[in-house]
Amino acid sequence: AQKVTQAQTEISVVEKEDVTLDCVYETRDTTYYLFWYKQPPSGELVFLIRRNSFDEQNEISGRYSWNFQKSTSSFNFTITASQVVDSAVYFCALRVNDYKLSFGAGTTVTVRA
């Protein structure tokens, strides 16, 4: 069975602080795919990044960065110099076949001005 754990339920920071969201996954498959989605207050999930299990390179996109470590089964997400617009619920997800995504419970990030 596949499982994604986002242990942080809520994180509150002041603007310009960095914030790291933890994601730990469980799977017995050697081939799998990891995703992060953002859900702003409007409700629509927005795709942020995907990684396959053979690509452990970390990635940076503007103020966003991702740290994938197979040894600890983690795929953590950092927002650098947070802004109010970063306030949202962030979901980590795992896919091991062509269809099904297993989502974590989500982390609500609140950035205060």
Place this chain on the structure above:
Amino acid sequence: DVKVTQSSRYLVKRTGEKVFLECVQDMDHENMFWYRQDPGLGLRLIYFSYDVKMKEKGDIPEGYSVSREKKERFSLILESASTNQTSMYLCASSLATSGGFNEQFFGPGTRLTVL
């Protein structure tokens, strides 16, 4: 841009009513999905469809059915709505994939309240 639309943003129904939630995507995606989102539980897959008239159960199909008569449209049906089906319902679509790499694109969600 991929666009996934859902027929209603907010819906209020009474216990026992039959409820239809409609989802339409405009990018010719083969796969379509229905999730429900509840606080602390994330998104849970109800049903998905990989082709017209094809459907597969997800993790929580009980109390729901689906219909996919056309490629662009995927309907979720609550045969007899109950209060424990009060939730946010999200539709998604994706290209058919070999390898699971294609991301899913989501609609804005329908917040259903069953009284």
